[in-house]
Amino acid sequence: MSDCIFCKIANHEMDSDIVYEDGKVIAFRDLEPQAPVHILIVPKEHIATTLDLTEKDNELIGHIYQVASEIAEEEDIAEDGFRVVNNCNESGGQTVFHLHFHLLGGRNLQWPPG
Ligand code: 5GP
Ligand code: ZN
Secondary structure, eight states: OTTOHHHHHHTTSSOOOEEEEOSSEEEEEOSSOSSSEEEEEEESSOOOSGGGOOGGGHHHHHHHHHHHHHHHHHTTOTTTOEEEEOOOHHHHTOOSOSOOEEEEESSOOOSSOO
């Protein structure tokens, strides 16, 4: 999608601090980090929200979780613990309508979230 910021980042048309990339996903540091480690893991394909996923995406979602664990190891937050979050639609806190997963760690994360 031409006016989508995460499509632009995925296509390298917009700068970001990329920590991981392969044919299917890209991961980069959040512009406004909410934790010492705050990385967004994003499928390169434009999928607006979790509600737009179909069975064909099952492998992609599994892959995203594998990448999240790999990055957590790389960032040295795996052993202490981390969180993977997907916000869906307005009440879920979604502000960018290109599917993404927040990888958060490096401090004690509160539960339940606000
Ligand atoms: P959401 O609220 O949709 O779950 O998360 C969107 C996230 O994208 C927010 O944490 C926000 O800080 C981040 N974000 C928005 N625009 C940009 C950008 O241009 N670059 C980067 N790296 N992060 C962004
Ligand atoms: Zn997009």
